[in-house]
Amino acid sequence: MIALSRTNENTKRTKFLLNGLRLVATVLFVALAVKAVRWSEMAEAIRHTSFMAAIVAALIYACLQCLSATRWWSIARASGMPFNWRDAVAAFYTGMFFNLFLPGLVGGDAVRALLAARKTQHSLASSFGIVYADRTVGFVAMLLVGTWGALSLHLANSQLVWQPLVLGALFAIGLTAVMVALAFFISQKWRNQWGERIGRFANGIVAFLQRPNTGFVVFTIALTYHLSLTATLMLLGQAAGIKAQPFSAYAMVMAIATVIGSLPITLHGLGVRELASVKLWALLNVPPEQAMLWALLWRVMAWLVSLPGGLIYLLWADKTVWKDLQVLAESGLKSRPKNETADPFTVPKPQRVEIAIATLEQLLEEADDETIREALLRRLEQLREERKQIRRTSN
Numbered sequence: 001m002i003a004l005s006r007t008n009e010n011t012k013r014t015k016f017l018l019n020g021l022r023l024v025a026t027v028l029f030v031a032l033a034v035k036a037v038r039w040s041e042m043a044e045a046i047r048h049t050s051f052m053a054a055i056v057a058a059l060i061y062a063c064l065q066c067l068s069a070t071r072w073w074s075i076a077r078a079s080g081m082p083f084n085w086r087d088a089v090a091a092f093y094t095g096m097f098f099n100l101f102l103p104g105l106v107g108g109d110a111v112r113a114l115l116a117a118r119k120t121q122h123s124l125a126s127s128f129g130i131v132y133a134d135r136t137v138g139f140v141a142m143l144l145v146g147t148w149g150a151l152s153l154h155l156a157n158s159q160l161v162w163q164p165l166v167l168g169a170l171f172a173i174g175l176t177a178v179m180v181a182l183a184f185f186i187s188q189k190w191r192n193q194w195g196e197r198i199g200r201f202a203n204g205i206v207a208f209l210q211r212p213n214t215g216f217v218v219f220t221i222a223l224t225y226h227l228s229l230t231a232t233l234m235l236l237g238q239a240a241g242i243k244a245q246p247f248s249a250y251a252m253v254m255a256i257a258t259v260i261g262s263l264p265i266t267l268h269g270l271g272v273r274e275l276a277s278v279k280l281w282a283l284l285n286v287p288p289e290q291a292m293l294w295a296l297l298w299r300v301m302a303w304l305v306s307l308p309g310g311l312i313y314l315l316w317a318d319k320t321v322w323k324d325l326q327v328l329a330e331s332g333l334k335s336r337p338k339n340e341t342a343d344p345f346t347v348p349k350p351q352r353v354e355i356a357i358a359t360l361e362q363l364l365e366e367a368d369d370e371t372i373r374e375a376l377l378r379r380l381e382q383l384r385e386e387r388k389q390i391r392r393t394s395n
Contacts, residue, residue: 022267029271033292036278041289045241053239054297060232062305064225065092071221072112072134078208078218079130081122090316091115097309100268109135115317121384123361125197129204136205141222145230146255152248153284196362230254233298240294242286253280257295273299350390357383 069085069092076083095112109131117127209215234250257280261273274295281291357380364376 022265026266026270029266029275031271033271033274033278036275037288037292041287042292045289045293048241049293050239053235054301057232057235057239058301058304060235061229061301064228064232065096065305067221067225067228068092068138071137071218071225072131074214074218074221075133075137075208076116076130078211078214079126079204080207081116081127081130082120083116087119088116090312091119093306093309094313094317095309096306097313100303100306123200123358125200126204129201133205133208137218137222138225141219142226142255142258144223145226145251149230149248149251149255152246153252233294236297236301237294240297241290242281242294245284245286249284253277256280350387353383353387353390357387
């Protein structure tokens with residue numbers, strides 16, 4: 001117990017230190033972004049901003065999130081998750097909302113995966129894999145649009161910025177390939193509970209690729225989304241006073257600024273994406289004040305469109321998702337000495353039910369006999385009803 005307590009304290013201290021460093025980095029990059037513009041010129045740019053165009057862009061952006069949720073829903077359906085579209089949109093918006101308050105992009109994605117698993121009674125590990133697949137597909141589509149924009153600009157005026165796009169592609173595709181290969185290896189090598197979970201996570205990432213038609217639809221949606229997002233950001237550019245810049249310029253700047261802003265340097269990329277936008281637009285002779293205004297309008301648009309997710313969470317979501325997040329955060333900290341035998345009667349009932357459901361789901365996947373499958377399904381339905389009753393009681 002003493003060793004476990006020390007581990008918890010060390011982990012909390014490390015998290016506190018990392019968050020403190022990110023907070024310092026956030027202040028530093030925000031200061032650099034502020035220093036990059038002349039605020040008298042910035043005030044003039046704001047006075048000439050077309051806020052009606054910005055509002056129209058925000059409405060289009062809100063609709064595009066439904067398209068992005070459709071991409072995730074398509075991947076989920078191909079992976080065997082019985083998810084309806086309206087619930088997918090609700091969970092997607094809820095995840096967007098919590099991206100504003102939880103550290104990084106992963107926080108909101110964790111909420112989205114947990115809500116989807118809860119709503120469908122699907123494997124939690126597979127749900128995380130599906131969300132990761134959705135993120136990766138969207139990231140790759142964005143890089144393709146950005147690369148096209150960079151090449152088009154290069155042909156027009158010999159101005160080519162390719163390094164962040166290539167590095168982003170290598171990171172996204174390479175990391176995903178390594179994760180999937182390693183996960184399948186672990187699941188085959190160690191056939192225990194964690195090995196099975198890791199295997200389900202990997203299967204959630206690649207399952208939709210086993211259906212070529214679904215894979216084509218998913219990538220088409222992703223490309224449509226990012227082309228439409230580029231057009232929306234072009235409308236924001238018009239509102240900010242950026243004139244005579246082609247569609248390809250917005251495609252390149254959007255992709256590279258997103259890649260750089262996704263680096264875990266500051267909280268939610270504050271200051272990093274804005275500063276990157278100023279430097280990138282400077283390559284195309286756009287004044288820093290207009291570039292900064294464009295970047296700020298982009299960020300405010302994303303924040304405003306994310307806010308309805310809070311209302312959706314209050315009206316629709318399962319509030320016990322926070323207990324799941326806490327369990328996930330603490331599961332890696334709790335370890336049992338090798339010579340200590342667990343007493344099954346000391347395990348809380350909710351946890352026993354979850355273990356039983358996970359075990360029966362795995363048996364169901366492996367069972368071929370229809371009689372056995374029917375018996376497993378009946379017992380699964382009973383346990384899932386019992387789990388719902390436990391959650392209602394805990395609320």
